[in-house]
Amino acid sequence: MNLSSTHQKFVIHFGEMGARWGMNRTVGQIYAVLFLSEDPLCADDLVNALGVSRSNVSMGLKELQAWQLVRLQHQPNDRREYFSTPSDMWEIVRTLVDQRKAREIDPTLTVLRELQLDGDFDSSSEYAQERIQSTTQMIELLTEWYDDMRLVDSQRLEKLLKMGAAAQKVLDFKDKVTGKGGKN
Amino acid sequence: MNLSSTHQKFVIHFGEMGARWGMNRTVGQIYAVLFLSEDPLCADDLVNALGVSRSNVSMGLKELQAWQLVRLQHQPNDRREYFSTPSDMWEIVRTLVDQRKAREIDPTLTVLRELQLDGDFDSSSEYAQERIQSTTQMIELLTEWYDDMRLVDSQRLEKLLKMGAAAQKVLDFKDKVTGKGGKN
DNA sequence: CTGTAGTTTCAGCAATTACTGAAATATACG
DNA sequence: CGTATATTTCAGTAATTGCTGAAACTACAG
Incomplete structure (x- = not known):
């Protein structure tokens, strides 16, 4: 791996976690490398970064595509397939939850x-x-x-989450005012 | 397994799921049997129900205890250890989420x-x-x-969940009225 | 103590999952 | 087409995980 020490630690950790998240070490590491990379990477970049076999990377990428965690794209004048992860964190979280919900x-x-x-x-x-x-x-x-x-859009979602349990109090109050409203 | 067909299907399914949930088949099945049983069961009951070895059950129960998903108890005049799952579904969900959060x-x-x-x-x-x-x-x-x-207590939590995204609208409204309040 | 019933540990085997290199397949371009 | 390049498949192997039975341990009763 010709990555900075921070990079390396991050990638190794995501490898370990990958296993616990229903993928496997290599898949987790591939994801981590893509996640930290500003530019899309091709399979050989990942082989170089991780030192695993080309076929392993191929299978890993296939699995990440099944999880819909990576996006396939092409560069002009280059036949190779390049992969990237969404830049929006909320999109990533949503995909992860969707997928695990679908599987578990x-x-x-x-x-x-x-x-x-x-x-x-x-x-x-x-x-x-x-x-x-x-x-x-x-x-x-x-x-x-x-x-x-x-x-719910990201901005509002963030607001709701930050509010946390306090939301519950507002709603309790609303109940009192409107006389037990709500969907239930 | 000397269980009803419904029981059986449930147990087999939880076995399959156990794997995806970071346990393993046997652990999932043990949990399923305990979950459906009104009375606490001892290790031998589980051996009979599942047809796996005594030692496998022992290890499985140990893991379920590590997950804090089962409760150990004793019956009067009986040296054996009996196990049960909480009857409150919310308690179970909370434990599951806590544990997966801690691990993942x-x-x-x-x-x-x-x-x-x-x-x-x-x-x-x-x-x-x-x-x-x-x-x-x-x-x-x-x-x-x-x-x-x-x-948040179960009753209120249930209310909040049922309200779902509608809560967001109430809070948006509150923002307008109070002039952008909230923790953020 | 000694015997007995219950539980845990662990070495060895079985099953599953992960990884590799080689071969096969697909794709673009001359 | 043919050839060069990119990707996938797959059989074989390595590594990991799961399961068992036997032995070791524990706790209690007589």
Whole structure:
């Protein structure tokens, strides 16, 4: 790696984290290099930066594309494929959450709904039924909330987040004034 | 597995998901069985339910304890250790998020802060510095928001979530009325 | 103590996942 | 076309992770 020490530490750390985030070391490192690079990079740049095989980079990039975390583009008069990461941090966060939701939450929601439709609930305990139902409801509540917040523009989102739990007080107050309003 | 078909499907699915959630199949399955069981279960109950080795169950339970997802308890006149999951769904969600935050976010925040302190930033590009800084800020914003929301009681939290993006409008309105208030 | 029931540890094996280099495929350009 | 360059696929291997049974440990009862 011919990168500065700061660069290196960052890349190595993202490699370690990549594993915990459902990718793998190389994929995490590729992402980190692209993330810190102002200009798009081609596969060979990544081979040089990371010292892994060309084919490994190819597979890694494919996976990052599946995650929609990198963008493919072309340079004029150059056949090679160049990759970059979005410059907008919110876009990156949204993609990450979307993807992990799609991989870690949505399949469960599908199964839970199936269980409640076709499940032979007679043979399963009352308690288990309740548990499955309240799990479904919890996931629905959280994902619906996220689908909703997803659409708020960055500036407002930032404001909302900074406000944090204080928002809750404003809304409590509003309830009192308007006489228990809200969607629920 | 001597469980109902609904039970079985649920357990098998959580096994598959366990892998994606940073545990592994057996750990996911153990959790699923405990989650659906009204009464606490001992290790041998889990061996019977899942058909895996006693030692595997032991290791799995150890990991679930590390995740703080199960509770150890004792029955009167029985030396065996019994395990259960909290009945409150919010408690479970909170634990899950806490744990994943601790494993997947906090270490990164630590590294990013280190990089900004001791990093030899001279040798690293301007752009990379900006990226590292805005990543730090983004993570700080999100984790501070979570730390804040964590403390809101379940009922209010549910209300807030159901309100979703609509909350934003109420707050926009409040801004206009009070003349740009809020923490920011 | 000694015996017994419960639990944990761990070495060895199994299964899965990650990585490589070589071969195959695709693409642009003369 | 043909050839040079870029990319992907894939079989084989390396590394990691998961699982088991046997042995070691623990705690309690007699």
